[in-house]
Amino acid sequence: xxxxxxxxxxxxxxxxxxxxxxxxxxxxxxxxxxxxxxxxxxxxxxxxxxxxxxxxxxxxxxxxxxxxxxxxxxxxxxxxxxxxxxxxxxxxxxxxxxxxxxxxxxxxxxxxxxxxxxxxxxxxxxxxxxxxxxxxxxxxxxxxxxxxxxxxxxxxxxxxxxxxxxxxxxxxxxxxxxxxxxxxxxxxxxxxxxxxxxxxxxxxxxxxxxxxxxxxxxxxxxxxxxxxxxxxxxxxxxxxxxxxxxxxxxxxxxxxxxxxxxxxxxxxxxxxxxxxxxxxxxxxxxxxxxxxxxxxxxxxxxxxxxxxxxxxxxxxxxxxxxxxxxxxxxxxxxxxxxxxxxxxxxxxxxxxxxxxxxxxxxxxxxxxxxxxxxxxxxxxxxxxxxxxxxxxxxxxxxxxxxxxxxxxxxxxxxxxxxxxxxxxxxxxxxxxxxxxxxxxxxxxxxxxxxxxxxxxxxxxxxxxxxxxxxxxxxxxxxxxxxxxxx
Amino acid sequence: xxxxxxxxxxxxxxxxxxxxxxxxxxxxxxxxxxxxxxxxxxxxxxxxxxxxxxxxxxxxxxxxxxxxxxxxxxxxxxxxxxxxxxxxxxxxxxxxxxxxxxxxxxxxxxxxxxxxxxxxxxxxxxxxxxxxxxxxxxxxxxxxxxxxxxxxxxxxxxxxxxxxxxxxxxxxxxxxxxxxxxxxxxxxxxxxxxxxxxxxxxxxxxxxxxxxxxxxxxxxxxxxxxxxxxxxxxxxxxxxxxxxxxxxxxxxxxxxxxxxxxxxxxxxxxxxxxxxxxxxxxxxxxxxxxxxxxxxxxxxxxxxxxxxxxxxxxxxxxxxxxxxxxxxxxxxxxxxxxxxxxxxxxxxxxxxxxxxxxxxxxxxxxxxxxxxxxxxxxxxxxxxxxxxxxxxxxxxxxxxxxxxxxxxxxxxxxxxxxxxxxxxxxxxxxxxxxxxxxxxxxxxxxxxxxxxxxxxxxxxxxxxxxxxxxxxxxxxxxxxxx
Numbered sequence: 001x002x003x004x005x006x007x008x009x010x011x012x013x014x015x016x017x018x019x020x021x022x023x024x025x026x027x028x029x030x031x032x033x034x035x036x037x038x039x040x041x042x043x044x045x046x047x048x049x050x051x052x053x054x055x056x057x058x059x060x061x062x063x064x065x066x067x068x069x070x071x072x073x074x075x076x077x078x079x080x081x082x083x084x085x086x087x088x089x090x091x092x093x094x095x096x097x098x099x100x101x102x103x104x105x106x107x108x109x110x111x112x113x114x115x116x117x118x119x120x121x122x123x124x125x126x127x128x129x130x131x132x133x134x135x136x137x138x139x140x141x142x143x144x145x146x147x148x149x150x151x152x153x154x155x156x157x158x159x160x161x162x163x164x165x166x167x168x169x170x171x172x173x174x175x176x177x178x179x180x181x182x183x184x185x186x187x188x189x190x191x192x193x194x195x196x197x198x199x200x201x202x203x204x205x206x207x208x209x210x211x212x213x214x215x216x217x218x219x220x221x222x223x224x225x226x227x228x229x230x231x232x233x234x235x236x237x238x239x240x241x242x243x244x245x246x247x248x249x250x251x252x253x254x255x256x257x258x259x260x261x262x263x264x265x266x267x268x269x270x271x272x273x274x275x276x277x278x279x280x281x282x283x284x285x286x287x288x289x290x291x292x293x294x295x296x297x298x299x300x301x302x303x304x305x306x307x308x309x310x311x312x313x314x315x316x317x318x319x320x321x322x323x324x325x326x327x328x329x330x331x332x333x334x335x336x337x338x339x340x341x342x343x344x345x346x347x348x349x350x351x352x353x354x355x356x357x358x359x360x361x362x363x364x365x366x367x368x369x370x371x372x373x374x375x376x377x378x379x380x381x382x383x384x385x386x387x388x389x390x391x392x393x394x395x396x397x398x399x400x401x402x403x404x405x406x407x408x409x410x411x412x413x414x415x416x417x418x419x420x421x422x423x424x425x426x427x428x429x430x431x432x433x434x435x436x437x438x439x440x441x442x443x444x445x446x447x448x449x450x451x452x453x454x455x456x457x458x459x460x461x462x463x464x465x466x467x468x469x470x471x472x473x474x475x476x477x478x479x480x481x482x483x484x485x486x
Numbered sequence: 487x488x489x490x491x492x493x494x495x496x497x498x499x500x501x502x503x504x505x506x507x508x509x510x511x512x513x514x515x516x517x518x519x520x521x522x523x524x525x526x527x528x529x530x531x532x533x534x535x536x537x538x539x540x541x542x543x544x545x546x547x548x549x550x551x552x553x554x555x556x557x558x559x560x561x562x563x564x565x566x567x568x569x570x571x572x573x574x575x576x577x578x579x580x581x582x583x584x585x586x587x588x589x590x591x592x593x594x595x596x597x598x599x600x601x602x603x604x605x606x607x608x609x610x611x612x613x614x615x616x617x618x619x620x621x622x623x624x625x626x627x628x629x630x631x632x633x634x635x636x637x638x639x640x641x642x643x644x645x646x647x648x649x650x651x652x653x654x655x656x657x658x659x660x661x662x663x664x665x666x667x668x669x670x671x672x673x674x675x676x677x678x679x680x681x682x683x684x685x686x687x688x689x690x691x692x693x694x695x696x697x698x699x700x701x702x703x704x705x706x707x708x709x710x711x712x713x714x715x716x717x718x719x720x721x722x723x724x725x726x727x728x729x730x731x732x733x734x735x736x737x738x739x740x741x742x743x744x745x746x747x748x749x750x751x752x753x754x755x756x757x758x759x760x761x762x763x764x765x766x767x768x769x770x771x772x773x774x775x776x777x778x779x780x781x782x783x784x785x786x787x788x789x790x791x792x793x794x795x796x797x798x799x800x801x802x803x804x805x806x807x808x809x810x811x812x813x814x815x816x817x818x819x820x821x822x823x824x825x826x827x828x829x830x831x832x833x834x835x836x837x838x839x840x841x842x843x844x845x846x847x848x849x850x851x852x853x854x855x856x857x858x859x860x861x862x863x864x865x866x867x868x869x870x871x872x873x874x875x876x877x878x879x880x881x882x883x884x885x886x887x888x889x890x891x892x893x894x895x896x897x898x899x900x901x902x903x904x905x906x907x908x909x910x911x912x913x914x915x916x917x918x919x920x921x922x923x924x925x926x927x928x929x930x931x932x933x934x935x936x937x938x939x940x941x942x943x944x945x946x947x948x949x950x951x952x953x954x955x956x957x958x959x960x961x962x963x964x965x966x967x968x
């Protein structure tokens with residue numbers, strides 16, 4: 001039974017549950033056993049079998065009474081950035097080690113209400129700051145394709161867990177690429193919805209104008225199915241956009257024929273791994289074969305994305321992380337002389353190097369005398385980039401581009417911060433514009449690691465984007481590959 | 487040297503919403519510590535602010551009341567600093583784009599020396615922000631605690647131009663502003679609980695000098711008395727300092743009411759860099775014309791409008807109109823009395839005279855709980871106007887109602903205050919008085935007008951106060967000049 005379950009899609013699991021071929025409790029227990037067996041990956045930070053099994057039991061009861069929905073009994077893992085009442089939430093920071101939230105994030109609550117069974121909380125970069133998961137205070141996560149390599153980040157626990165079948169689907173968050181990049185590093189499918197579509201209530205803030213909850217799964221179809229229950233207008237998040245309830249699966253059967261796909265050619269030149277470039281070219285050809293029209297798109301200002309992103313994101317982070325002062329909750333220093341000293345020591349001890357670095361950058365760019373030169377200028381350029389990216393969707397249905405400069409890299413390979421920041425060049429412009437994007441696999445590197453691309457759409461076009469991704473996955477089987485031994 | 491005082495005020499007015507500005511927690515005070523602090527107020531991870539539209543509408547009403555521009559688009563910013571009673575590590579405020587821009591407030595200034603005068607003060611802006619919590623010191627084992635019940639309470643910070651020229655003007659403005667926000671129903675104005683707190687920016691300059699002197703900001707003055715005393719002290723301090731050859735150093739100062747002096751809290755050099763930037767958790771606040779029109783329709787008659795109406799339609803002097811519109815309850819009281827009394831000026835005299843005196847004398851009595859209700863006062867004035875009793879008698883009735891809640895006519899009877907309306911009886915008394923006071927009579931006939939007053943007094947005395955002084959005066963004149 002095991003392999004059949006672990007490699008099954010959400011739709012297949014849903015059918016098995018409906019036909020009573022497997023119970024939610026059996027499913028949950030099978031995954032819990034597998035999580036325990038693969039602890040070396042360090043994907044999970046908090047697993048509480050008794051709570052998971054209680055949720056599974058409740059799901060079984062709903063199914064028995066005929067009250068289950070399509071997702072009732074389907075297991076899911078949540079990135080440790082989503083606060084949960086029944087599992088601790090640390091944002092992978094020592095600052096919040098063991099923190100128990102009195103409420104659930106809206107995304108978690110919505111999926112709970114649908115009857116999904118939570119397997120636990122998965123690892124990530126501390127406060128979602130990083131692209132390799134090496135910045136977790138609780139240790140790096142290993143890429144199941146090659147344990148010497150990063151699983152991507154910041155949603156590295158989510159990507160590794162899905163890739164290693166330690167859950168069929170996981171939530172992630174994407175601020176500058178934190179879903180799309182780990183998805184292509186682990187050969188899975190990751191959806192970053194439009195900023196403002198999913199609720200941020202209960203998502204520990206990194207950069208509020210960019211943070212976007214999303215999903216990481218084996219396929220675009222699985223993401224679409226779960227999006228239906230994840231997305232609902234939330235008045236608790238003032239930046240959540242009020243739109244009618246939407247069926248995110250409605251484009252899954254829509255033909256690609258006649259659609260236009262833009263390709264930003266400049267991103268295929270210098271700095272891109274040649275094997276990755278070739279495999280994305282293959283994906284473009286596949287779309288062409290399916291009837292899509294491929295056109296070049298010009299993006300003259302996107303190269304400013306990385307500096308703009310690190311100004312804006314760090315500015316917001318420096319303020320968002322101010323609440324971690326050791327006064328009300330979280331880490332408090334043992335010894336201190338006065339209140340200011342207590343706050344200083346607590347933060348110095350509780351926050352890791354990368355959050356500290358970004359707090360310092362953010363504090364600097366917001367400081368008197370620098371604000372106009374950095375923050376205001378960055379906001380202006382952000383607007384230009386957003387206009388430029390939004391503009392191309394007048395002509396095209398989607399854009400195909402790399403999501404990373406190459407396959408997953410080795411631990412320690414990008415330990416120099418600026419080098420790490422520069423590798424975000426393909427993902428951050430999309431984030432700055434608030435656009436939806438999907439990272440998904442399209443080949444294998446000669447070094448045995450998966451390769452992938454991102455598909456980007458116009459604002460609130462995630463349903464169409466999921467449809468386009470699904471059509472590609474109907475033509476190819478890259479998303480069905482699993483790492484050896486998993 | 488002659489010095490000119492320059493003052494600008496920043497006033498924090500607590501708005502009267504039931505819930506906080508960015509959370510659903512109650513704004514009730516007096517609850518146990520931290521029981522009115524929800525997950526948003528505690529700044530727990532993952533929480534987000536949602537703007538309370540009740541607070542916005544109160545700010546809109548204020549803007550409309552002072553003839554300011556209510557911004558179609560305003561921005562909430564984060565003011566970043568670490569303090570244990572500031573849970574998020576930043577305060578949500580408005581910096582560059584406030585909700586209210588400009589506007590004017592007019593008020594009557596009554597200086598210690600010289601005549602009362604009207605002043606119109608320009609306001610710079612008013613913006614919405616949240617209050618912080620408070621630190622509680624001296625708990626057991628010498629520990630300090632944090633109470634976040636107040637955190638997130640909505641405030642409107644109202645900033646004036648530096649156009650106030652004395653402590654008296656500052657206090658007159660503050661009183662008018664206080665009355666206005668209560669009048670509008672946008673604040674409870676409870677000063678004891680910090681609903682209305684002023685920061686005063688004070689500087690001095692030689693008369694005739696154009697440039698401002700170096701200013702000091704005195705923080706957190708929560709009574710009109712402290713505002714007056716603190717400014718007066720600070721002005722003296724600055725003048726003495728300069729005259730002794732010193733220099734005023736720009737600083738933030740605190741007023742110590744026990745010592746009656748201000749002392750330095752922090753100098754400009756240690757002033758904090760708040761790193762303001764737009765709060766990405768909140769969208770820009772957009773106010774549509776429809777919304778503004780809806781709020782406009784809910785506006786009560788403004789004190790200024792009523793003041794003009796009292797002058798124009800009721801024929802009251804400017805001073806009376808200004809005094810009677812200093813607070814909504816006072817104005818409502820007067821309007822209720824005036825409605826039932828033909829002579830609006832006499833009604834004003836009674837309200838400004840007996841009623842105000844009674845309120846001053848009886849601690850804890852407010853105009854709403856005064857035993858002399860507007861109906862009773864109107865009835866009483868009516869009895870004066872129709873000649874039933876004279877003013878002196880009316881005052882006795884007033885005092886009696888204050889003590890025992892009787893009815894006007896019953897008290898007139900029981901106190902025996904009815905005036906002698908029988909001209910024959912009155913003439914008899916007058917004749918006796920003329921006969922008994924030949925000296926006064928002679929003096930009056932010799933052209934000494936004042937002598938008549940003595941005779942009127944005698945008649946009033948002989949009638950035991952029941953005579954109508956006007957009538958007595960008239961009859962005396964007739965008899966003496968006949």
